[in-house]
Amino acid sequence: MAxxxxxxxxxxxxxxxxxxxxAIQELSKGSELATQLMAQLELIPERELDRRDDALANVRRLxxxxxxxxxxxxxxxxxxxxASSSSSGAGPVAVTSVSGGGGGGGxxxxxxxxxxxxxxxxxTTTPENDGFHWRKYGEKNILNSEFRRLYYRCGYxxxxxxxxxxxxxxxxxxxxxxxxxxxxxxxxCNCNALFPDQASSSSTSQxxxxxxxxxxxxxxxxxVGAPIFKEEEEEVPSIDESTRSIMxxxxxxxxxxxxxxxxxxxxxxx
DNA sequence: GTGATTTGACCTTA
DNA sequence: TAAGGTCAAATCAC
Numbered sequence: 406m407a408x409x410x411x412x413x414x415x416x417x418x419x420x421x422x423x424x425x426x427x428a429i430q431e432l433s434k435g436s437e438l439a440t441q442l443m444a445q446l447e448l449i450p451e452r453e454l455d456r457r458d459d460a461l462a463n464v465r466r467l468x469x470x471x472x473x474x475x476x477x478x479x480x481x482x483x484x485x486x487x488a489s490s491s492s493s494g495a496g497p498v499a500v501t502s503v504s505g506g507g508g509g510g511g512x513x514x515x516x517x518x519x520x521x522x523x524x525x526x527x528x529t530t531t532p533e534n535d536g537f538h539w540r541k542y543g544e545k546n547i548l549n550s551e552f553r554r555l556y557y558r559c560g561y562x563x564x565x566x567x568x569x570x571x572x573x574x575x576x577x578x579x580x581x582x583x584x585x586x587x588x589x590x591x592x593x594c595n596c597n598a599l600f601p602d603q604a605s606s607s608s609t610s611q612x613x614x615x616x617x618x619x620x621x622x623x624x625x626x627x628x629v630g631a632p633i634f635k636e637e638e639e640e641v642p643s644i645d646e647s648t649r650s651i652m653x654x655x656x657x658x659x660x661x662x663x664x665x666x667x668x669x670x671x672x673x674x675x
Numbered sequence: 676g677t678g679a680t681t682t683g684a685c686c687t688t689a
Numbered sequence: 690t691a692a693g694g695t696c697a698a699a700t701c702a703c
Contacts, residue, residue, distance in 0.1 A: 541680060543695060556694070560679095572694090 524589040532573045532584040537592060539571055547574065559592060567593045 538560035547554045552575035559567040568590040576583045 540678095542697095544681075545693065548692065554693085558695095 524587055526585065526587045528576060528583050528585055530581040530583055532571075532586045537569070550574065552576075565593065569593070 539557035540560045540562070541555060541557050543556035545554050545556070554572055554574040557571040557573065559565075559569040561567045562569070569592040570589045572587040572589075574585045576585050
């Protein structure tokens with residue numbers, strides 16, 4: 406039942422949370438602690454060399470995993486690109502963060518981005534590959550551009566009041582073609598498709614299948630190489646097992662991280 | 676039948 | 690007033 410609600414029946418969205426920032430902070434702390442632990446291990450006497458080296462190796466691995474988690478989260482915060490595919494060999498080419506003038510507000514029920522909520526702009530050959538479920542709601546010819554601009558909103562915009570939006574406009578006819586993607590508003594739906602193996606624990610988990618027209622753009626050809634996230638799929642190329650495990654551990658230990666928790670990744674997407 | 680996309684009209688902003 | 694952005698009925702795909 407995805408029929409859009411009449412304007413009058415819509416409720417205002419809650420402000421976007423900062424759970425991701427909290428997660429980043431916790432990961433930073435973990436990283437610092439790992440560094441300290443490494444220093445302490447160096448002090449273990451040489452007669453226990455074997456044990457010391459094993460422990461050191463483990464801590465180094467832990468530290469590296471924390472670092473990659475951090476960098477992945479930071480990257481996602483900036484342009485939602487945690488789930489970009491390595492199989493396609495194509496990713497964002499350039500990223501530009503733009504901060505607008507500060508919320509439209511007012512009594513208008515309709516707003517345009519010209520009034521300036523924060524937005525992220527980047528060029529990519531895989532505009533569809535950001536791990537989120539988008540629904541197209543419009544398409545326009547743009548002045549001085551030979552390509553039409555496509556308008557997407559979060560697939561859970563209605564049921565979860567998620568205000569995330571995405572504008573996709575082809576930039577050129579290169580092979581593969583490049584697209585300018587503009588993301589506005591953070592997802593508040595808790596419905597990204599990261600870690601689909603965890604998501605698959607729920608029979609109603611949200612999956613992304615870009616072979617369906619429903620979540621892809623007519624501009625997106627097969628050569629773009631979009632990943633297909635299905636319930637049966639187990640691998641997310643951009644995140645290794647250790648990173649995933651550490652993030653899960655941290656999130657289990659902090660219930661405030663609803664936006665990032667596995668529970669939210671799958672159960673929330675119904 | 677259900678849910679997503681298309682598309683022309685309408686709204687908002689500059 | 691032009692252009693960008695959004696709405697929502699019609700249409701399409703499954």
